[in-house]
Amino acid sequence: MKVTIVGAGAVGASCAEYIAIKDFASEVVLLDIKEGFAEGKAMDLMQTASLNGFDTKITGVTNDYSKTAGSDIAVITSGIPRKPGMTREELIGINAGIVQSVASSLLEHSPDVTLIVVSNPMDTMTYLVHKTTDIPKNKIIGMGGALDSARFKYRLAQALEAPISDVDGMVIGGHSDTGMVPLTRHATRNSVKVSEFLSEDRLNQVAEDTKVGGATLTKLLGTSAWYAPGAAVSALVQAIACDQKKMFPCSAFLEGEYGLNDICIGVPVLLGKNGIEKIVEIELDEAEKAKMKESAEGVSKVNELLQF
Ligand SMILES: NC(=O)C1=CN([C@@H]2O[C@H](COP(=O)(O)OP(=O)(O)OC[C@H]3O[C@@H](n4cnc5c(N)ncnc54)[C@H](O)[C@@H]3O)[C@@H](O)[C@H]2O)C=CC1
Numbered sequence: 353m354k355v356t357i358v359g360a361g362a363v364g365a366s367c368a369e370y371i372a373i374k375d376f377a378s379e380v381v382l383l384d385i386k387e388g389f390a391e392g393k394a395m396d397l398m399q400t401a402s403l404n405g406f407d408t409k410i411t412g413v414t415n416d417y418s419k420t421a422g423s424d425i426a427v428i429t430s431g432i433p434r435k436p437g438m439t440r441e442e443l444i445g446i447n448a449g450i451v452q453s454v455a456s457s458l459l460e461h462s463p464d465v466t467l468i469v470v471s472n473p474m475d476t477m478t479y480l481v482h483k484t485t486d487i488p489k490n491k492i493i494g495m496g497g498a499l500d501s502a503r504f505k506y507r508l509a510q511a512l513e514a515p516i517s518d519v520d521g522m523v524i525g526g527h528s529d530t531g532m533v534p535l536t537r538h539a540t541r542n543s544v545k546v547s548e549f550l551s552e553d554r555l556n557q558v559a560e561d562t563k564v565g566g567a568t569l570t571k572l573l574g575t576s577a578w579y580a581p582g583a584a585v586s587a588l589v590q591a592i593a594c595d596q597k598k599m600f601p602c603s604a605f606l607e608g609e610y611g612l613n614d615i616c617i618g619v620p621v622l623l624g625k626n627g628i629e630k631i632v633e634i635e636l637d638e639a640e641k642a643k644m645k646e647s648a649e650g651v652s653k654v655n656e657l658l659q660f
């Protein structure tokens with residue numbers, strides 16, 4: 353199993369590290385445009401192999417796509433991250449050009465690749481890859497909801513004063529400060545709805561804190577987060593590489609599901625060796641449907657800014 357990660361920056365390197373530590377891939381290629389950068393990150397990571405006990409071979413290359421040939425899975429993390437006070441959508445001007453050219457270079461050398469898009473604004477970047485390549489829709493996956501759901505569970509566990517492993521929950525919708533739809537009504541602690549333990553006000557606070565999870569970290573760190581994003585990407589890569597059929601909310605191209613068309617947005621999917629093997633349509637109540645519709649309108653507005 354060969355995995356390429358384009359962009360050896362904070363998220364790309366974190367993702368490579370988690371993939372290596374889980375030791376399910378034979379090879380990880382890190383590619384970056386900055387001379388020597390991916391080579392350096394790969395060497396540093398390889399020097400953790402004997403300490404962390406993995407055999408995954410990590411190599412780094414400067415913009416040489418021939419070294420990515422035959423990749424089964426590729427992750428696109430290349431592009432700029434936001435700074436405090438910015439929205440993800442403000443990154444579109446620079447990142448759209450980068451994502452489009454990276455996707456096309458990857459495809460030249462790995463025509464059967466499954467692509468995971470991370471660069472922001474992620475739902476729009478995923479849509480861009482759909483519109484500008486002939487990769488089948490099941491093989492283009494946007495990572496956002498897996499991260500947002502992990503943050504939701506963190507916030508729920510805090511509110512419940514419970515261990516995170518007791519908690520389950522999911523965030524669907526667009527990966528943006530306003531567009532996320534944390535499914536508070538469906539969240540549980542050991543199969544019991546969290547609404548049995550938390551007031552409506554407290555649950556609303558959990559949802560709001562979840563939605564601005566990325567912005568909160570960007571303010572604290574001066575740039576956007578990388579540990580949880582890297583871990584979330586590695587979980588998606590593992591689900592595909594190991595054919596796990598695990599359910600994650602991912603940005604998927606919709607053709608009628610959830611009443612939406614011609615859009616990539618976060619919905620629950622089953623991930624296995626064929627990428628998105630199924631889009632899972634769960635029952636939403638009227639309030640959740642309205643939030644999903646509003647979120648989709650926001651994503652579509654950003655998509656309209658694309659030029660291709
Ligand atoms: N979807 C999600 O949930 C998340 C998305 N992100 C996004 O991921 C992206 C990367 O974030 P970070 O790793 O923190 O940024 P970073 O600045 O640390 O790394 C980005 C890397 O991309 C490289 N790069 C730029 N243009 C390139 C090109 N044409 N080809 C190859 N490499 C190129 C840069 O040299 C840099 O090393 C950002 O757009 C950020 O907003 C970050 C966290 C979560």
Ligand SMILES: O=C([O-])CC(=O)C(=O)O
Nearest residue numbers: 434440472566567576577
């Ligand atoms: O907040 C950002 O810009 C990066 C990101 O998507 C996240 O951490 O959720």
